[in-house]
Amino acid sequence: MKALCWEGINDVRVQDVPDPRLVNDQDMILKVRLSTVCGSDLHLLTGHIPFMQAGDVIGHEFMGEVVEVGPGVTRHRPGDRVVVCSFIVCGRCWYCRNELYSLCDNTNTNPAITQHLWGSDPGGIFGYSHAMGGFRGSHAEYVRVPFADHTAIPIPDAVDDMSALFASDSVPTGWMGADLGGVQRGDVVAVWGCGAVGQMAARAAQLLGAERVLVIDRFDYRLRQAESAFGVETINYAETSVGDALLEATGGRGPDVCIEAVGCEAHSTGPQHVYDQVKSKLKLEMDRPIAVREAIYHCRKGGSVFVLGVFTGLVDKFPLGALMNKGLTVRGAQQHGQRYIPMLLDRIASGELVTNHLATHVMPLSEGARGYELFKKKEDDCVRSVFRL
Amino acid sequence: MNTAGKALLVAGVATAAAVVRRRRRAPAGRRSGQWLVVTVNRAPEDVQSSLPEDLARWRDQVELRIRPATGDKGTELGVKPVGDVARHDLRLALRRAKAVLEAGEVVQPDTAPTHPGPMGRALQLVTNRAGGGGRL
Numbered sequence: 001m002k003a004l005c006w007e008g009i010n011d012v013r014v015q016d017v018p019d020p021r022l023v024n025d026q027d028m029i030l031k032v033r034l035s036t037v038c039g040s041d042l043h044l045l046t047g048h049i050p051f052m053q054a055g056d057v058i059g060h061e062f063m064g065e066v067v068e069v070g071p072g073v074t075r076h077r078p079g080d081r082v083v084v085c086s087f088i089v090c091g092r093c094w095y096c097r098n099e100l101y102s103l104c105d106n107t108n109t110n111p112a113i114t115q116h117l118w119g120s121d122p123g124g125i126f127g128y129s130h131a132m133g134g135f136r137g138s139h140a141e142y143v144r145v146p147f148a149d150h151t152a153i154p155i156p157d158a159v160d161d162m163s164a165l166f167a168s169d170s171v172p173t174g175w176m177g178a179d180l181g182g183v184q185r186g187d188v189v190a191v192w193g194c195g196a197v198g199q200m201a202a203r204a205a206q207l208l209g210a211e212r213v214l215v216i217d218r219f220d221y222r223l224r225q226a227e228s229a230f231g232v233e234t235i236n237y238a239e240t241s242v243g244d245a246l247l248e249a250t251g252g253r254g255p256d257v258c259i260e261a262v263g264c265e266a267h268s269t270g271p272q273h274v275y276d277q278v279k280s281k282l283k284l285e286m287d288r289p290i291a292v293r294e295a296i297y298h299c300r301k302g303g304s305v306f307v308l309g310v311f312t313g314l315v316d317k318f319p320l321g322a323l324m325n326k327g328l329t330v331r332g333a334q335q336h337g338q339r340y341i342p343m344l345l346d347r348i349a350s351g352e353l354v355t356n357h358l359a360t361h362v363m364p365l366s367e368g369a370r371g372y373e374l375f376k377k378k379e380d381d382c383v384r385s386v387f388r389l
Numbered sequence: 390m391n392t393a394g395k396a397l398l399v400a401g402v403a404t405a406a407a408v409v410r411r412r413r414r415a416p417a418g419r420r421s422g423q424w425l426v427v428t429v430n431r432a433p434e435d436v437q438s439s440l441p442e443d444l445a446r447w448r449d450q451v452e453l454r455i456r457p458a459t460g461d462k463g464t465e466l467g468v469k470p471v472g473d474v475a476r477h478d479l480r481l482a483l484r485r486a487k488a489v490l491e492a493g494e495v496v497q498p499d500t501a502p503t504h505p506g507p508m509g510r511a512l513q514l515v516t517n518r519a520g521g522g523g524r525l
Contacts, residue, residue: 008506017502017503018500020499023497023499024494024495024497025493025494026492026494051512052509052512053501053502053505053508053509053512054506054508054509055502055504055505055509072493072494088496090491090496091492092491092492092493093430093491093492097430105488105491106487106488106491106495106496107496109497109498109516109520110516110519111484111519111522111523112515112518112519112520112521112522112523113515113516113519115522115523115524115525116522120524121523124496130512130515134499134501135498135499136499136500144499146496147496
């Protein structure tokens with residue numbers, strides 16, 4: 001079959017790879033219909049996460065049709081249309097039972113790597129390096145789905161393929177930021193990053209009762225899209241002081257909840273940007289936590305900061321003093337998708353949650369490399385490239 | 390490769406080195422009296438009555454401990470080597486036993502890429518042993 005493979009730093013190509021097969025009893029084989037790029041893929045492309053092998057199939061946000069199930073699969077059958085959460089989960093360990101699905105104990109086949117890095121191993125992810133299990137990704141004609149009963153979720157008839165696609169990752173990730181960030185009715189919420197995840201976090205905050213939602217980015221086309229789709233307020237940090245704008249919007253208090261949806265390769269302006277660039281050039285810095293620093297600094301006293309962006313290791317100049325003295329709650333997670341996806345599909349079906357505008361560039365898999373190029377360079381107002389198979 | 394990449398790669402190599410070092414050492418029972426423990430999200434009686442073969446086959450060479458976990462978190466399943474058994478093998482056995490008890494099976498990785506390249510082959514040295522490494 002054809003698949004989009006990581007072949008080296010900034011080098012992805014469509015290759016012929018062996019078809020997947022049922023390996024475990026609880027596996028199923030999915031014919032992928034739609035698979036989208038994600039900002040976190042860029043960390044693989046740039047070599048920021050080095051646990052890749054040439055020939056690894058990438059991609060982790062997808063939906064499709066079931067074509068084969070193992071004898072241990074009871075909830076799906078061939079012909080079913082499903083969305084597959086990017087995290088593979090067993091559904092029965094303590095973390096899964098407590099809806100902390102991305103922390104599943106039983107799905108990372110290479111636990112030693114992340115145990116040494118982070119102290120414990122999170123669950124496995126499709127197409128996201130051998131540190132996260134080494135599972136093949138979804139930019140392929142077919143994909144094996146382990147623990148299919150728990151990893152894949154049926155799509156209601158009222159939800160079209162493209163809308164369902166984003167329920168795989170960006171929608172539940174964004175929702176989780178607002179939910180576990182503790183958004184309350186009447187809150188002012190600030191979201192750093194206006195990609196798909198940031199937009200979904202902003203919409204989730206609205207639906208959870210936030211009175212005002214402000215989204216921060218440097219790309220006007222993305223800010224305009226969020227404003228148009230959801231009526232959020234926007235701040236272009238390249239043109240406006242984020243701190244001044246947030247103070248003005250909150251009566252001098254700062255946002256109640258700050259959601260970071262940028263990650264470890266953040267950009268900025270001013271002295272902080274220069275500082276981080278110099279540190280990067282001198283090879284003295286690992287992740288660039290610029291948006292996290294800003295979120296902590298600008299959050300109101302006693303407020304909440306949620307880190308949605310992907311980080312890999314140690315960060316520099318973490319504002320611990322602000323965190324402690326302002327009495328902040330800081331929390332982060334990879335998405336606990338299975339906790340939210342059924343509810344989110346219902347909200348998509350009802351029309352209160354719109355997602356398909358995120359698919360700005362739909363193309364065949366054969367144009368996968370171009371899709372990533374557009375997405376990485378933010379060319380042609382690209383928010384998400386989507387591969388149709 | 391950038392700094393983060395190098396740092397992570399160093400961590401990977403360290404993992405491999407640690408695993409290899411541990412395998413070459415004398416059996417852990419002589420090195421340390423510490424237990425290797427996993428928490429299984431099943432009742433103690435379930436664990437006792439259906440100990441998976443992955444772990445049961447070591448029974449003559451380990452001391453086995455099964456006790457309730459605090460806070461209703463299931464069962465602590467621990468082993469301490471008393472015979473000639475490597476901690477790497479016991480980690481692997483514990484993880485596999487936990488997976489079987491909780492999820493019914495041990496998830497297998499997908500097939501490796503056909504052309505991993507030199508860096509990929511180095512990484513395979515790490516991942517081939519990562520199932521029995523780590524902090525457990």
